[in-house]
Amino acid sequence: MSEFKRTTVTAALIYANGPIHIGHLAGCYLPADIYVRFLRLQNKDVIFVSGTDEHGVPITIKAQKEGKTPQEVVDYYYKEIKQSFEEFGISFDIYGRTSDPVHHKLSQEFFLKLYQEGKFIEEVTEQFYDEEAGQFLADRYIVGECPSCHQPGAYGDQCEKCGTTLSPNELINPKSTLSGSAPSLRPTKNWFLPLDQWQPELEKYVASHPEWKSNVSGQVKSWLNDGLKPRAMTRDLTWGVPVPIEGNEGKVLYVWFDAPIGYISMTSQLRPDWEKYWKDKDSRIVHFIGKDNIVFHCLIFPAMCMAHGDYQLADQVPANEFMNLEGDKISTSRNWAVWLHEYLKEFPGKQDVLRYALTASSPETKDADFTWADFQTKNNSELVAILGNFVNRAFVLLDKNFESKVPTKLEDSPLEIELKKSLSEIPDKLAAALEGYKFRDALVYAMEVARLGNKYLAEAEPWKLMKENPEKAGHVLNYAIQLVSHVSIALEPFLPFTTQKLRNSLGIAKADWALLGDFESIPVGTSLKNPGLLFEKLEDDVIQKQVEKLQQSKQQMLLQSKQPNPIKDTVDFESFAKMDIRIGQVIAAEKMEKSKKLLKLTVDDGLRQRTILSGIAEHFDVDQVVGRKVTFLANLAPRKMMGLESEGMILMAEGQDGKLSFIEPDSSIWNGASVS
RNA sequence: GGCGGGGUAGCUCAGAUGGUUAGAGCGUUGGAUUCAUAACCCAAAGGUCGGCAGUUCGAUUCUGCUCCCCGCUACCA
Numbered sequence: 001m002s003e004f005k006r007t008t009v010t011a012a013l014i015y016a017n018g019p020i021h022i023g024h025l026a027g028c029y030l031p032a033d034i035y036v037r038f039l040r041l042q043n044k045d046v047i048f049v050s051g052t053d054e055h056g057v058p059i060t061i062k063a064q065k066e067g068k069t070p071q072e073v074v075d076y077y078y079k080e081i082k083q084s085f086e087e088f089g090i091s092f093d094i095y096g097r098t099s100d101p102v103h104h105k106l107s108q109e110f111f112l113k114l115y116q117e118g119k120f121i122e123e124v125t126e127q128f129y130d131e132e133a134g135q136f137l138a139d140r141y142i143v144g145e146c147p148s149c150h151q152p153g154a155y156g157d158q159c160e161k162c163g164t165t166l167s168p169n170e171l172i173n174p175k176s177t178l179s180g181s182a183p184s185l186r187p188t189k190n191w192f193l194p195l196d197q198w199q200p201e202l203e204k205y206v207a208s209h210p211e212w213k214s215n216v217s218g219q220v221k222s223w224l225n226d227g228l229k230p231r232a233m234t235r236d237l238t239w240g241v242p243v244p245i246e247g248n249e250g251k252v253l254y255v256w257f258d259a260p261i262g263y264i265s266m267t268s269q270l271r272p273d274w275e276k277y278w279k280d281k282d283s284r285i286v287h288f289i290g291k292d293n294i295v296f297h298c299l300i301f302p303a304m305c306m307a308h309g310d311y312q313l314a315d316q317v318p319a320n321e322f323m324n325l326e327g328d329k330i331s332t333s334r335n336w337a338v339w340l341h342e343y344l345k346e347f348p349g350k351q352d353v354l355r356y357a358l359t360a361s362s363p364e365t366k367d368a369d370f371t372w373a374d375f376q377t378k379n380n381s382e383l384v385a386i387l388g389n390f391v392n393r394a395f396v397l398l399d400k401n402f403e404s405k406v407p408t409k410l411e412d413s414p415l416e417i418e419l420k421k422s423l424s425e426i427p428d429k430l431a432a433a434l435e436g437y438k439f440r441d442a443l444v445y446a447m448e449v450a451r452l453g454n455k456y457l458a459e460a461e462p463w464k465l466m467k468e469n470p471e472k473a474g475h476v477l478n479y480a481i482q483l484v485s486h487v488s489i490a491l492e493p494f495l496p497f498t499t500q501k502l503r504n505s506l507g508i509a510k511a512d513w514a515l516l517g518d519f520e521s522i523p524v525g526t527s528l529k530n531p532g533l534l535f536e537k538l539e540d541d542v543i544q545k546q547v548e549k550l551q552q553s554k555q556q557m558l559l560q561s562k563q564p565n566p567i568k569d570t571v572d573f574e575s576f577a578k579m580d581i582r583i584g585q586v587i588a589a590e591k592m593e594k595s596k597k598l599l600k601l602t603v604d605d606g607l608r609q610r611t612i613l614s615g616i617a618e619h620f621d622v623d624q625v626v627g628r629k630v631t632f633l634a635n636l637a638p639r640k641m642m643g644l645e646s647e648g649m650i651l652m653a654e655g656q657d658g659k660l661s662f663i664e665p666d667s668s669i670w671n672g673a674s675v676s
Numbered sequence: 677g678g679c680g681g682g683g684u685a686g687c688u689c690a691g692a693u694g695g696u697u698a699g700a701g702c703g704u705u706g707g708a709u710u711c712a713u714a715a716c717c718c719a720a721a722g723g724u725c726g727g728c729a730g731u732u733c734g735a736u737u738c739u740g741c742u743c744c745c746c747g748c749u750a751c752c753a
Contacts, residue, residue: 218680219748225679226749291681291747321681321746329746360701361689366682367746374688377702385715393712400711441690444701458709458717466711537713597752615752633753641751649753 004284004315006045008277009036010263011090012289013098016052016077017062020084021337022370023330026323026358027290031439033090034359035286037493038434041513047277049266051096052078055240056255057138064177070239074099084340088351089496096266098241098258103265107258108244110308111233115245119307120191121230129186132179135250136188136236141178144171188236190251191243195228198303202228205302205313213437215365216319219294231300233257260301263287264311278311285314294319318437321363325370326550335553338370338546346546352495353379353535359494362440372550376543379535382447388535390453391487391502394480395530401466406481406526407474416479419456420519423449423486427516430490439494446490453483481506481528482519489516498534505531580635581651581675582606583665589622600644601625605634606672613646619660631663631675 011032014024032048039046054074063070074097082095096103114120128137176183195202206212206220233254234243240252267274277283287297297317305311324330330337343354357378361368398404412420426445433442457480465473488502492511503511506522515521522528587609588602597615599622612632616625631651638647652660665673 215681215747220680222679222748295748324746365689368688371688374702377687380713381702381715384713389712389715393716397711438690440688441700444690447701454712454716455718457711461709461711463711533713535713537715613753617752636753639751639753641753646753 003282005280005282006047006277006284007039008263008267008283008285009039009046009048010285010287011048011050011092012287012293013051013053013259013262014081015056015058016054016074016081016097017059018077018332020081020340021330021332022325022340022343022354022358023323023337024290025088025340025354026362026368026370027320028288029085029090030355030358031318031320031362031437032288034439034442034493035288035434035437037091037496038431038513041489041492041511043512047267047270048091048093049096049263049270050092051094051098051262051266052081053255053259053262054078054097054099055252055258057141057237057239060138060237060239061141071099080341084344087344088340089355091496094266094270096262096269098262098265100265100269102269103258103262104241106265106268107241107253107261110261110304111253111257112244114193114304114307115191117307119193120233121194122189123192123230123232124187124189126185127188127236128174128176128183129188130176130178130181130183132181133176135178135238136186137176137178137183138235138237141176142171142174142183143177144174189248190232190234190236192230193233193257193300193303193307194230195300195303196230198306199224199228201306202299202303205306206298209315212316213318213365215291215321216294216298216317219291220298223295223299228299256296256300257304260296260304281312283312284316285312286316286318287314289317289319291319291321316437321365321367323358323363323368323370326372326547327369335556336550338550349497352498353383355495356383356443359439359443364438364440372543372546376538376540379538383535384537386447386454387450387487387491387498388533390450390457391484391531391534393457394453394477394484395505395528397462398477398481398528399530401462401470402474402477404528404530406522406524406528407478408471408524409478410471410475415456415460419452419479419483422452423483424517426490427513434493443494446494449483449486449490453480453487456480456483478524479519481522485522486516489513501531501534505529577676578635579633582632582634583669583671583673583675584610584630584632585671586625586628586630589625591617591622598641599625601630601650603630603632603648603650604671605632606670610647611644612648612650613641613644614650614652616650616652616660628662629664629669629671631665 009032011028014020020029029050032050036046036048052074054070059073060070063073066073078097085092085095098107128142129135130137130141174183175181203224206217206224209217212220231254234251234257235254236250237252238250240255241258242249243251243253264274264278267277278285289297294317297314297319302313305313322329325336325338328336344351347353353375357375358370360378360382361370361374395404398406426448430442430445433439433445457476460476460479462473462476462480465476484502485506485508488499488506488508489511492499499511503509505528507526507528508521582605584603584605586601587604590600591598597617598613599615599617599620601612601614602609603612633649633651636647636649638645640646651663653663
């Protein structure tokens with residue numbers, strides 16, 4: 001670490017199309033903030049950069065849904081997100097945005113350099129085009145019937161009803177969401193970054209960082225083993241950074257091309273000497289991200305930087321896994337989340353409690369689970385009982401017995417010698433944990449100071465000494481106060497609001513790491529101001545209310561999903577009559593070798609045995625389907641899947657819980673019977 | 677299906693380049709104490725380290741197979 005003169009810390013850029021939730025915080029913002037605060041404590045040269053990613057199709061979709069312009073959407077969320085972070089004490093040096101003209105300019109220069117130096121491959125591909133709207137359509141702008149579950153309204157990249165990943169040309173009756181017309185295919189030129197050409201260098205780069213976390217290097221090696229492929233760095237869209245080559249109106253840079261450049265463009269707005277933070281060899285770059293961003297930060301952005309040539313590569317990419325909530329994945333669309341802006345409103349002044357709870361169960365090596373019960377326990381039995389209690393004991397004893405003034409010290413007894421010895425081990429352990437990005441461990445070490453404080457008071461018993469030897473009691477309380485000052489330093493990265501309160505009480509202007517181990521830092525005679533209770537107990541009803549709030553949103557979502565789909569467009573009888581629906585019987589079934597969802601069914605249709613591949617393997621075992629009467633579409637065009645041809649489709653109904661159910665005749669109908 | 681991550685005390689998680697009694701916090705139980713938000717302090721109980729084989733004098737730690745959870749990926753009608 002000492003070989004670096006300065007550290008550039010980034011936290012993932014987030015899409016400006018929704019508010020922040022605890023998953024985001026635990027994933028990268030909180031660990032990044034702790035790390036940065038730790039470096040600042042040591043007076044290291046560090047900058048902390050993040051911001052919103054304001055391009056990308058999700059933004060335009062959101063805008064369209066709300067009847068706003070993309071700019072209005074990102075303006076709103078940029079403000080809200082920035083404010084939430086500020087209130088929560090995430091101490092960015094700059095929180096920027098990628099719609100900023102400075103960012104556009106820098107991204108375009110970056111792109112142009114690569115273009116002029118021939119680092120891109122130009123390729124013409126066929127993309128869907130909306131004639132009426134006069135533009136190419138992103139996957140998300142094309143809707144149609146899902147080829148998998150046959151629900152209308154599936155998007156070009158994914159059907160949200162059944163979760164199937166799609167590509168636009170698979171959709172049945174694709175339509176543009178802009179004009180409602182059927183799109184046509186048109187050739188268009190785009191620029192690709194040949195990642196395959198950079199593979200050898202990327203492999204070297206990754207190999208030079210054996211210290212990366214196993215989840216990071218694992219994911220990266222997995223991609224490298226598969227072999228990298230050229231990736232398009234431009235898109236046919238209007239919202240984004242325009243491609244800076246003449247004659248290419250209507251094309252923008254791929255969001256993942258310009259987003260990481262955002263880190264750099266934001267830095268450039270922070271300070272005039274920004275370049276050294278990205279270009280100098282003695283600058284250390286650290287990207288804090290969630291595991292979903294690993295590939296972009298460890299392969300694509302480094303490849304871009306290699307192609308460009310001026311910029312340093314990241315030294316560390318501490319990616320966290322995901323934070324779950326009450327046993328379930330956090331989901332914005334299902335409203336299964338604890339939103340930061342709501343927390344700040346409902347728990348005013350309790351930023352540090354959430355910071356503590358999230359750090360203590362941070363998803364550093366595997367997905368973690370946030371529960372309100374755990375939040376309550378952490379608050380009541382750690383923050384209140386150990387930290388708050390110790391500080392309170394020290395100040396109350398001082399107020400009662402020494403008129404709030406720091407008393408004089410005497411000769412150290414074995415107790416103080418023991419205390420100093422225990423305490424002297426903490427700074428190194430704490431620093432090592434923080435430098436190794438083990439924030440959960442680090443928090444335990446920092447809390448150890450308060451634990452030692454409680455232990456010391458219990459053993460020294462100053463309340464007893466007051467009666468027989470007040471001067472000795474004063475000696476003990478001097479130590480207790482020095483310990484409070486230690487607490488205010490060791491916990492600063494984690495609990496900045498609480499430690500600020502302590503500094504106010506102790507009359508310390510600025511936290512300084514070097515004062516850990518100094519037992520003279522609060523001078524004798526200093527008049528101190530009791531900070532009052534640092535934390536208060538959280539009663540069951542408060543916690544219960546939060547749990548209920550979550551349950552309600554879950555119920556609401558369930559109710560919504562229970563609502564029947566709207567009736568599809570009217571069809572005439574002839575169209576209906578074209579469908580040949582029949583009853584058949586499954587006489588054999590087997591799991592498809594390479595598929596999770598597919599069962600290969602042999603169906604007796606009365607005439608012959610036909611093979612139907614059905615995506616029901618996750619719902620039914622082989623022996624649950626053999627012998628069953630089924631309803632199937634007999635004249636569906638055969639389709640090849642996983643190497644086998646499927647001749648028809650089994651009709652299924654989906655239950656409210658998402659489970660599939662066969663459509664079976666209620667009496668034993670003969671195989672081959674027509675359904676009409 | 678392929679690839680990656682993980683499966684360790686009641687809960688949340690550490691850890692070991694293989695070696696005497698496997699750790700922490702919370703929870704539980706017992707004790708001590710009253711300065712403190714019934715908080716603190718001391719102590720104890722709690723684990724055949726997912727399962728099965730193999731390598732080894734010795735594996736929970738290495739290898740192979742297998743089961744479960746999470747993620748990425750795939751021609752998922």
